[in-house]
Amino acid sequence: xxxxxxxxxxxxxxxxxxxxxxxxxxxxxxxxxxxxxxxxxxxxxxxxxxxxxxxxxxxxxxxxxxxxxxxxxxxxxxxxxxxxxxxxxxxxxxxxxxxxxxxxxxxxxxxxxxxxxxxxxxxxxxxxxxxxxxxxxxxxxxxxxxxxxxxxxxxxxxxxxxxxxxxxxxxxxxxxxxxxxxxxxxxxxxxxxxxxxxxxxxxxxxxxxxxxxxxxxxxxxxxxxxxxxxxxxxxxxxxxxxxxxxxxxxxxxxxxxxxxxxxxxxxxxxxxxxxxxxxxxxxxxxxxxxxxxxxxxxxxxxxxxxxxxxxxxxxxxxxxxxxxxxxxxxxxxxxxxxxxxxxxxxxxxxxxxxxxxxxxxxxxxxxxxxxxxxxxxxxxxxxxxxxxxxxxxxxxxxxxxxxxxxxxxxxxxxxxxxxxxxxxxxxxxxx
Numbered sequence: 001x002x003x004x005x006x007x008x009x010x011x012x013x014x015x016x017x018x019x020x021x022x023x024x025x026x027x028x029x030x031x032x033x034x035x036x037x038x039x040x041x042x043x044x045x046x047x048x049x050x051x052x053x054x055x056x057x058x059x060x061x062x063x064x065x066x067x068x069x070x071x072x073x074x075x076x077x078x079x080x081x082x083x084x085x086x087x088x089x090x091x092x093x094x095x096x097x098x099x100x101x102x103x104x105x106x107x108x109x110x111x112x113x114x115x116x117x118x119x120x121x122x123x124x125x126x127x128x129x130x131x132x133x134x135x136x137x138x139x140x141x142x143x144x145x146x147x148x149x150x151x152x153x154x155x156x157x158x159x160x161x162x163x164x165x166x167x168x169x170x171x172x173x174x175x176x177x178x179x180x181x182x183x184x185x186x187x188x189x190x191x192x193x194x195x196x197x198x199x200x201x202x203x204x205x206x207x208x209x210x211x212x213x214x215x216x217x218x219x220x221x222x223x224x225x226x227x228x229x230x231x232x233x234x235x236x237x238x239x240x241x242x243x244x245x246x247x248x249x250x251x252x253x254x255x256x257x258x259x260x261x262x263x264x265x266x267x268x269x270x271x272x273x274x275x276x277x278x279x280x281x282x283x284x285x286x287x288x289x290x291x292x293x294x295x296x297x298x299x300x301x302x303x304x305x306x307x308x309x310x311x312x313x314x315x316x317x318x319x320x321x322x323x324x325x326x327x328x329x330x331x332x333x334x335x336x337x338x339x340x341x342x343x344x345x346x347x348x349x350x351x352x353x354x355x356x357x358x359x360x361x362x363x364x365x366x367x368x369x370x371x372x373x374x375x376x377x378x379x380x381x382x383x384x385x386x387x388x389x390x391x392x393x394x395x396x397x398x399x400x401x402x403x404x405x406x407x408x409x410x411x412x413x414x415x416x417x418x419x420x421x422x423x424x425x426x427x428x429x430x431x
Contacts, residue, residue, distance in 0.1 A: 013200075013203055013204065013207055015246050015249075016199070016200050016203050016245075016246060016249050017200065019196070019249050019250065019253050020193075020196050020197065020200045020249065022253065023192065023193050023196050023252075023253050023256055024193060026189065026193075026253075026256055026257065026260055027189055027190055027193045027256075029260070030185075030186055030189050030259070030260040030263045030264070031186060031190075033263055033264055033267040034182055034183075034186050034263050034266075034267065036267060037182075037263070037266055037267035037270040037271070038179065040267075040270050040271055040274045041270045041273075041274070043274060044270070044273050044274040044277040047277050047278075048277055058159050058291060059159060061291065061294070061295070062152070062155055062156065062159055062294075065152055065155070065294065065298045066152060068298065068302070069145070069148050069149065069152065069301070072145070072301070072302075072305045073145060075305075075309075076141055076145070076305075076308075079309065079312055080138070082316065083134065083138075083312070083316065083319075086316060086319045086320055086323065087131075087319070089320075089323045090127070090319060090322065090323050090326075093323050093326040093327055093330070094119065094127070094326070096326075096330055097117060097118040097119035097122060097326060097329070097330065098117050098118075098119045099117065100117055100118045100119075100330060100333065101115060101116070101117050102116050102117065102118060102120070102121075102333075103337070103409070103411050103412055103415050104412075105340075105409030105410045105411045105412070106409050106411075118329065118330065118333055121329075122326070122329075126322070127322070130315065130318055130319060130322065133311075133315055134312070134315050134319070137308055137311045137312050137315060140304070140307075140308055140311075141304065141305065141308040144300075144301055144304035144305070144308070145301070147297070147301070148297060148298070148301040151293075151294060151297040151298075152294075154294075155290075155294045158290050178266065181262075182262065182263055182266055185259040185260075185262055185263055186259070186263065188255070188256075188259050189256045189259050189260060192252040192253070192255060192256045193256065195252060196249055196252050196253070199245050199248060199249055200249070202245065203242070203245060203246075331423075334419040334422055334423055335423070337411060337415060337416060337419045338416070338419060338420070338423070340408055340409050340411055341411070341416055343408055344408050347408065354400050354402075357400065358400065361398055365395055365397070368395040369394070369395060372394075372395070376392075
């Protein structure tokens with residue numbers, strides 16, 4: 001019994017999986033076709049309407065291009081404010097670096113009495129290169145904006161001189177009721193696909209249960225398993241419905257293909273109407289050339305704007321990162337001063353431990369020498385020298401050896417106090 005159920009479930013899955021896979025592909029194809037058809041239909045409708053009033057269109061486009069150019073210019077001015085703010089931060093931190101003199105204790109003997117600030121340890125070329133790139137980005141936008149304004153000025157003149165002697169394109173139907181019908185068809189397709197997914201999942205679950213029942217059949221022959229009996233009862237009911245589920249999958253897929261057919265037919269007819277509309281518009285190309293040129297100029301300007309802001313944002317991030325680095329550099333220098341103090345304190349503690357240890361060792365050594373001398377006085381005359389050759393040896397000796405290290409800097413005490421106050425009053429820059 002379990003074997004029959006398993007074979008039937010496996011066969012049902014073999015039928016259901018490709019059907020559901022085809023259904024899934026059909027959903028994607030139908031959705032893409034409908035979206036594309038709606039877009040193309042909208043374009044054709046737009047073209048067929050707008051060619052009736054070319055001058056009005058040109059005025060609207062011209063106004064939109066002027067608005068876009070103005071908006072881009074305003075956004076550019078806003079971006080300059082942010083750049084100025086970051087530039088001011090950079091100048092401020094550079095001034096702090098210049099005003100922070102490196103303590104003489106950190107300088108090597110070969111540097112003599114030369115005074116240097118923290119700015120000495122930064123690369124001026126990096127800062128200047130970043131500023132130069134920002135100036136180039138700004139010049140790039142301004143050049144593109146100037147070109148766009150010249151084109152708009154020419155467009156203004158052309159609109160005033162253009163006549164409206166053009167052919168009229170056939171109207172594309174504006175009845176949008178078909179949209180609702182096709183959207184409903186797509187919804188039906190998606191509903192069927194969702195339901196088929198649930199049915200496939202139920203078949204897969206039934207198959208898994210059949211597998212489980214089949215694997216435990218040998219064990220159940222030796223002992224009674226209430227849980228397995230419940231499983232068998234469920235499988236008995238489900239097995240009777242497997243063929244119905246497969247039939248339902250087929251019926252749903254068939255219905256999906258019917259709905260999809262209407263969508264595909266609409267997409268094809270829409271593409272054909274759009275193609276015809278485009279052909280008619282081609283006849284008007286002599287009147288469209290100027291508009292295309294200005295739209296191209298606007299698109300190129302928009303690309304330049306996008307490129308400017310992309311470059312500007314990247315450079316602004318670099319600028320902010322450089323400022324953050326310099327601020328952390330100043331903070332780390334202060335931390336370095338306190339680190340020297342900490343290391344000096346640690347070294348003093350270690351030297352004290354060494355001194356104490358040497359004093360204790362000397363005390364123990366002298367005490368041991370006295371004990372050995374006393375022993376020799378009392379017993380030495382009676383002990384032959386060859387009894388223990390080590391009898392006359394001195395006590396064991398120890399040495400504490402310091403490894404060679406670079407001397408710690410001797411820092412100005414007033415600098416240390418200033419650093420402590422700064423670090424207490426100002427938090428560390430974010431990492």
